[in-house]
Amino acid sequence: AQSVTQLDSHVSVSEGTPVLLRCNYSSSYSPSLFWYVQHPNKGLQLLLKYTSAATLVKGINGFEAEFKKSETSFHLTKPSAHMSDAAEYFCVVSLPLFGGYNKLIFGAGTRLAVHP
Amino acid sequence: GAVVSQHPSRVICKSGTSVKIECRSLDFQATTMFWYRQFPKQSLMLMATSNEGSKATYEQGVEKDKFLINHASLTLSTLTVTSAHPEDSSFYICSARDRVSGGMYEQFFGPGTRLTVL
Numbered sequence: 001a002q003s004v005t006q007l008d009s010h011v012s013v014s015e016g017t018p019v020l021l022r023c024n025y026s027s028s029y030s031p032s033l034f035w036y037v038q039h040p041n042k043g044l045q046l047l048l049k050y051t052s053a054a055t056l057v058k059g060i061n062g063f064e065a066e067f068k069k070s071e072t073s074f075h076l077t078k079p080s081a082h083m084s085d086a087a088e089y090f091c092v093v094s095l096p097l098f099g100g101y102n103k104l105i106f107g108a109g110t111r112l113a114v115h116p
Numbered sequence: 117g118a119v120v121s122q123h124p125s126r127v128i129c130k131s132g133t134s135v136k137i138e139c140r141s142l143d144f145q146a147t148t149m150f151w152y153r154q155f156p157k158q159s160l161m162l163m164a165t166s167n168e169g170s171k172a173t174y175e176q177g178v179e180k181d182k183f184l185i186n187h188a189s190l191t192l193s194t195l196t197v198t199s200a201h202p203e204d205s206s207f208y209i210c211s212a213r214d215r216v217s218g219g220m221y222e223q224f225f226g227p228g229t230r231l232t233v234l
Binding site: 036041042043044045046049051090102103104106107108109 | 120159223227
């Protein structure tokens with residue numbers, strides 16, 4: 001069965017310091033993995049995705065994530081946090097279904113707080 | 117491109133009434149749309165998969181007679197919460213599936229609808 005575990009419900013960093021949001025996945029085959037960001041009362045925006053190409057994936061707004069099969073991890077990082085990065089972040093695994101459809105399975109989310 | 121809108125953004129209704137939420141793909145045609153529900157400070161849970169011209173596929177535990185889904189065109193899916201109760205208060209988010217580079221599909225999310233049932 002496919003699932004994702006976000007290891008931290010809350011992360012707090014100072015502006016200008018690195019960000020690390022941790023995600024572990026469980027999948028019976030090579031997964032497609034995503035990170036989405038959600039600002040308060042807003043929809044979701046795709047930050048980046050891994051789909052069996054390069055294991056280091058670069059996304060928008062300076063975020064990147066590395067797929068590590070041996071550790072079943074897909075941690076999200078950013079070298080320097082901005083105040084505007086404060087939001088909820090979701091790690092997501094895609095479950096392929098019959099007929100070519102994919103079902104997205106969301107992690108519980110990590111709330112990132114950025115302090116001046 | 118790949119913009120999804122939802123209407124209304126917020127709705128307050130009385131218990132026992134029905135509420136319709138619209139999800140539109142603005143610049144692409146979507147044969148498949150998805151409806152999610154998000155309780156405060158929780159993750160998104162898939163409620164149903166909406167397919168244009170056919171019946172929606174509901175996730176286990178979601179009442180199809182309570183959450184009516186209609187996907188009558190390639191750019192519009194609607195979710196109707198019938199006989200709403202306070203426990204139906206939630207943030208409802210839709211997404212629409214579009215083909216992206218490499219021939220793969222990606223879901224694009226709407227901004228969500230905040231439903232409050234009094």
